[in-house]
Amino acid sequence: MKLKYNFDLIKEWYDRIDVKFEIIKQLHNRELALLIPSWVKEKEVLITSTRMLRCHNLNHYDFVLKDLRFIERRLPYNFYYSLAQYIYGIPYQNFNDMANRKLVNEEWTKTHLQELEKFDFLLDIDAGDFSEIDSAFESANKVVLRLINLETPFEIRFSGKGFHVVIDEEHFLKNKFYNSLPREHKLMFYSQIAKYFYNTCSEMIDTTIYDFRRVCKLPYSLALYENSVLVCYPFRDYYEFKNFNLDKFRLKDFNIQIKQRGLFELNKFGNVDKLVKRVVDNGKKGI
Amino acid sequence: MWINWLKGWLIMGKREYDYDAERLAEALWIDSRGKIVDVDTFDMYWDDFFKEQGQSNERDVKLKPKVFRHLKNQHPEIRTTRTFKEAGGRDLRRDRKRTAKEVVTRKEDYKSAQRQDLSGLDTKGGKKITAKKPVKRKTFSFVGKRKGKIVYARKTFVVVKGKRQARFRDKRGVFVSVKKKK
Numbered sequence: 001m002k003l004k005y006n007f008d009l010i011k012e013w014y015d016r017i018d019v020k021f022e023i024i025k026q027l028h029n030r031e032l033a034l035l036i037p038s039w040v041k042e043k044e045v046l047i048t049s050t051r052m053l054r055c056h057n058l059n060h061y062d063f064v065l066k067d068l069r070f071i072e073r074r075l076p077y078n079f080y081y082s083l084a085q086y087i088y089g090i091p092y093q094n095f096n097d098m099a100n101r102k103l104v105n106e107e108w109t110k111t112h113l114q115e116l117e118k119f120d121f122l123l124d125i126d127a128g129d130f131s132e133i134d135s136a137f138e139s140a141n142k143v144v145l146r147l148i149n150l151e152t153p154f155e156i157r158f159s160g161k162g163f164h165v166v167i168d169e170e171h172f173l174k175n176k177f178y179n180s181l182p183r184e185h186k187l188m189f190y191s192q193i194a195k196y197f198y199n200t201c202s203e204m205i206d207t208t209i210y211d212f213r214r215v216c217k218l219p220y221s222l223a224l225y226e227n228s229v230l231v232c233y234p235f236r237d238y239y240e241f242k243n244f245n246l247d248k249f250r251l252k253d254f255n256i257q258i259k260q261r262g263l264f265e266l267n268k269f270g271n272v273d274k275l276v277k278r279v280v281d282n283g284k285k286g287i
Numbered sequence: 288m289w290i291n292w293l294k295g296w297l298i299m300g301k302r303e304y305d306y307d308a309e310r311l312a313e314a315l316w317i318d319s320r321g322k323i324v325d326v327d328t329f330d331m332y333w334d335d336f337f338k339e340q341g342q343s344n345e346r347d348v349k350l351k352p353k354v355f356r357h358l359k360n361q362h363p364e365i366r367t368t369r370t371f372k373e374a375g376g377r378d379l380r381r382d383r384k385r386t387a388k389e390v391v392t393r394k395e396d397y398k399s400a401q402r403q404d405l406s407g408l409d410t411k412g413g414k415k416i417t418a419k420k421p422v423k424r425k426t427f428s429f430v431g432k433r434k435g436k437i438v439y440a441r442k443t444f445v446v447v448k449g450k451r452q453a454r455f456r457d458k459r460g461v462f463v464s465v466k467k468k469k
């Protein structure tokens with residue numbers, strides 16, 4: 001397939017040692033997925049999306065880059081990671097015996113909930129195309145200001161064509177109401193939080209997919225689109241987010257130091273109590 | 288041994304398992320709060336699930352039977368038959384709310400009902416039926432603002448002092464302001 005960007009730049013990005021370490025840190029006991037974006041129409045390319053990749057150290061990372069040969073094959077993979085974290089991570093993958101790998105993974109998808117350690121909350125704010133990125137930013141800003149007001153600890157990240165707000169489940173586990181819910185209802189509650197923001201802040205929030213296999217764009221990976229490549233970037237604080245400029249995150253113009261940068265939580269010492277109460281109260285009012 | 292390596296290399300990355308259908312099935316079950324019992328209720332909750340996002344796209348339509356199969360595997364009590372067989376899968380609840388003189392929700396009521404608006408449905412079972420074209424869904428493809436909230440809007444036209452002008456309405460039909468696309 002014909003792509004308009006330079007794959008050498010993409011290779012150069014993923015070969016950087018600082019990028020490798022930042023990516024590996026986030027994949028501990030989580031699943032890595034390499035997915036072909038939906039704007040690709042060629043069927044033979046679409047079917048190369050791969051999930052159930054284990055990437056907990058440099059060896060795994062080098063395998064993903066080298067043995068899958070996605071740079072040589074010019075596959076426009078986007079890197080995703082699972083919101084679910086497992087006690088022992090996902091099963092070891094044997095690419096020399098695909099039939100067995102299929103059986104192992106199918107068996108694991110039936111039993112993975114037993115090994116689920118935690119499942120983070122994600123709010124996905126997506127622009128339909130780049131002309132709507134200002135509206136997506138405005139939507140994200142409304143959500144961020146509301147979360148700051150509710151003293152909720154959260155992360156805000158740029159995902160390429162939108163923004164992600166992520167709340168670690170550890171904060172929810174300290175809340176009495178959330179803890180009283182059975183596991184399946186916790187997922188429904190996440191869906192209710194998303195609907196609350198959908199109804200009060202913006203219709204650009206995706207409320208459709210809340211399930212235990214949900215994946216999210218990996219920070220510090222590249223978001224590949226038809227005509228551009230952008231860096232998925234976690235913001236350090238509200239000031240950095242407020243001064244968002246799309247052009248700063250184009251790969252060819254990206255010059256922010258990311259060595260040992262990690263992820264950042266706003267309202268670090270807050271809690272989700274006010275957020276939970278607000279969502280429950282609004283649920284009772286039918287909002 | 289090397290044959291297995293070759294097979295692995297040849298089919299590397301091929302989608303062996305339909306994760307999307309499985310994920311959608313789980314999300315749909317959770318969203319319906321476990322109330323899917325047959326194909327009609329599955330269709331109803333499917334439509335509701337995608338309602339907030341506007342139309343479901345071609346990819347979702349192709350995934351629909353796979354999603355139902357996944358649901359059936361996980362919840363064997365779901366029937367693969369329809370309650371309203373003659374309706375052929377149309378959402379009776381949606382059509383009825385908009386145009387019907389009498390809303391029918393139970394199977395027994397449907398069989399005995401006479402004055403119904405079965406827009407686009409199979410008319411073999413009913414009596415005195417008026418068939419109409421189903422209402423087309425509008426596309427909400429413009430981003431606008433209403434009372435500070437970011438909303439999706441569709442373009443409509445009004446005539447003001449004899450001149451045709453574009454106006455944008457959100458899903459509730461309320462006028463919203465839309466920025467011009469750059």
